[in-house]
Amino acid sequence: MPVNGSRRTVLNTSTAALILAISTLTLAAPNAAAEPVDTGKGGGTKEAGGGDGTGIYAAAKIQYSGSVAKNGSTGNMASSDVNWTPPPCWYAPYLGAKDFKKKMSKGIESQMNTPGMGGTAGAALGELQRHYEDDYGWTDTPGYKDYNVDKDGKGMFWAAVENPSEPDILKRNSCSDIPFWVDNGEAPPPQYKEAITPEILAALAYQHIELPDTKVTLAPKAVTKVNLPTWAWLDKAVFGEVKATAAINVPGFDIQATTTAKPVSLKLEPGTSDAQTYPASGGCTINADGSIGEPYARGKAHQTPPCGLKYLRSSGDGTFKLKATITWQVNWTGTGGAGGDLPDGNFGTTQDITVQEIQAVNR
Known part of the structure; x- marks a missing residue:
């Protein structure tokens, strides 16, 4: 009652x-x-x-x-x-x-x-x-x-x-x-x-998902020169979708949800205001083949990279902290055909970059 x-x-x-x-x-x-x-x-x-x-x-x-x-x-x-x-x-x-x-x-x-x-x-x-x-x-x-x-x-x-x-x-x-x-x-x-519900499980899978600690490939690598374009890219072979599943399974009640994160863009932050990024926004979008940016090849030293940066001054005796943040598009599917989108996720790593002055000889 x-x-x-x-x-x-x-x-x-x-x-x-x-x-x-x-x-x-x-x-x-x-x-x-x-x-x-x-x-x-x-x-x-x-x-x-x-x-x-x-x-x-x-x-x-x-x-x-x-x-x-x-x-x-x-x-x-x-x-x-x-x-x-x-x-x-x-x-x-x-x-x-x-x-x-x-x-x-x-x-x-x-x-x-x-x-x-x-x-x-x-x-x-x-x-x-x-x-x-x-x-x-x-x-x-x-x-x-x-x-x-x-x-x-x-x-x-x-x-x-x-x-x-x-x-x-x-x-x-x-x-x-x-x-x-x-x-x-x-x-x-x-x-x-x-x-x-499956939707709650999807949110919990989102909370526990572990993204790869993928460092951006640079050319030149950890040491570059003032005013020299530095190319940045991520290879699709080591950079793809990531999935996490959360499930409850007891007699009379069995549900699950899988949350999938797909990389869609890369943002570069040089670690100093004395730098330029390519594109100017610092955001590099994903290519049709799943990669980001373009690998450097001989003969491209003075070309503008589709994804990269250029430092305008030396790092002196120290280094600049280059931060590369990947944005991941997230969705989920679950028991009974449920599914939908979740907020985009971000994960960034930093790399130490040494920037040297180009030495010239005056005659």
């Missing part, structure tokens, strides 16, 4: 933070590996949603593959859209009914037995317990009779997962709904807008 006005008051007070803390307590594992956990009773393991005592799944962890940063680290591609960010949190499959009951009931009991837990906080805990045990509605969420154990194996409780790469703790905690049930093969209720 729905929560009446007085009970809503209880839930909308500062105890909401307590309820979130308890919800988080039950979710200690959503960022942990989605691997069977041995309960010590033997008999092998059981997939998520089963929970018959032979094993449980800690959570539906996102599996990354392709060109992604190691150890779950954030990749090196920066979005060109300053207003776009990967999701700070989401809801994902968590535990089957029996395993959820075991974990949640233990957490609630532990909190209720904490000294000094009474008053409004204790009442809120009671509401939470009734929600999962006595089919008591929680705001817009229907209640569950005995933690839905009669539907064990036919669905899962979903729960909030924080994005560990999100620096803002308030954003990480913004998925504050308590765990809710989803039948196998069904979509989560529409009010859970942050429920994991």
Whole structure:
């Protein structure tokens, strides 16, 4: 049944933070590996949603593959859209009914037995317990009779997962709904807008993608002369599309998305205002064959390179920091034919350039 006005008051007070803390307590594992956990009773393991005592799944962890940063680290591609960010949190499959009951009931009991837990906080805990045990509605969420154990194996409780790469703790905690049930093969209720989707997975793959640390080929190489055109290019053979895939695969729920980054342009920044770039904007577009710029060849020393630069003064005893930033066009495809565009990405590297004066002999 729905929560009446007085009970809503209880839930909308500062105890909401307590309820979130308890919800988080039950979710200690959503960022942990989605691997069977041995309960010590033997008999092998059981997939998520089963929970018959032979094993449980800690959570539906996102599996990354392709060109992604190691150890779950954030990749090196920066979005060109300053207003776009990967999701700070989401809801994902968590535990089957029996395993959820075991974990949640233990957490609630532990909190209720904490000294000094009474008053409004204790009442809120009671509401939470009734929600999962006595089919008591929680705001817009229907209640569950005995933690839905009669539907064990036919669905899962979903729960909030924080994005560990999100620096803002308030954003990480913004998925504050308590765990809710989803039948196998069904979509989560529409009010859970942050429920994991292929599009969210695509954004997370974007966040973890690792672009190649490709240095621009220069001629002359690391040492050039004042007023001498320096040619710059990237060979298509070592400079192509990069893909990263993010996936969730548990019984009754299997989705994935692949994010593809394709290089489209190169921007040169000489590291000093005393220089010219070719083209004047410093932006070199990709050629029809997938390369950028044109390799230098004998006899082109005094020609204007289609992509390159010219230094107008010496670097003295030091060097100039030439920055080469590649812009990548990004799109994604996912389960069910979903797909679309994501913001362009940028990744730049720097190279030390020594610029020498041309020595002339006066007679």
